[in-house]
Amino acid sequence: MKIIIQRSLQASVTIANTEVGAIDYGFVVLVGFGEDDTTADIAYTINKMIHLRIFEDEDGKMNRSLLDVGGQVLSISQFTLFANTKKGRRPSFTAAAAPEKANALYEAFNLALRTAGITVATGQFGADMQVSLTNDGPVTITIDSKKP
Template identity: 65%
Template sequence: MRVVIQRSKKASVSINNEVVGEISKGFVLLVGIEEADTKEDVDYLVRKISKLRIFEDEEGKMNLALADVQGEILSISQFTLHANTKKGNRPSFIDAARPDKAVPMYETFNQELRNAGFTVASGQFGADMQVALVNDGPVTILIDSKQK
């Protein structure tokens, strides 16, 4: 699994010009699932994201976790994180998980974040979504569960 984490001041996701999920301060997560991913990948990423200290403390140092700032999560499925661009100019998505595997894993990932105590808003898997955010910093981090 690959997750792009963007620290945000506010964010929303819309489908057909209707907002279906929004958060205030927190993380926007772009979540890519590949065929080789397992529940172990979900568990690893939930632990990392839950404890990731990228919010500034009173001294301006990145020292606070999401829970420390009462942050929320906007989780967006994004199979394009597994694009392979080695050959030609058209990306291949052969490693991206098919919906029958990706949807339950994505839902499990979001539920595990909720079980960890976070408010999680999301878009709709496979939908054409428009994501709006104010990236705070900007701070953007990529975590790949295969690169532990």
């Protein structure tokens, strides 16, 4: 499982010119699943993500977590995180989980975030989405559950 976290002041996702999800403050999270990913990968990734101290405290130091600041998450499914560009000019996505498995894991990921007390907005799995955000900092972090 791979995720890209972008600390954001605000973010939204639209599909066919209709806003389907938005947050005020927190993380935009691009989420991709590989063929061998399980709910254990979700648990590891969420625990790491919600406790990362990448929000500023009163002294301007990155010392507060998503939980500490009451941040929200805009969760976007992103199979292209598993692109292999080693050969040729067209990326291969064979390492990405099949759509049925990836969608089930994506839903489990979002449910686990909600269970942890995080407000979650989402796009739509498999849809052509336009994501807008104001990246705060900018701060962008990657997490790969296979490289803890």
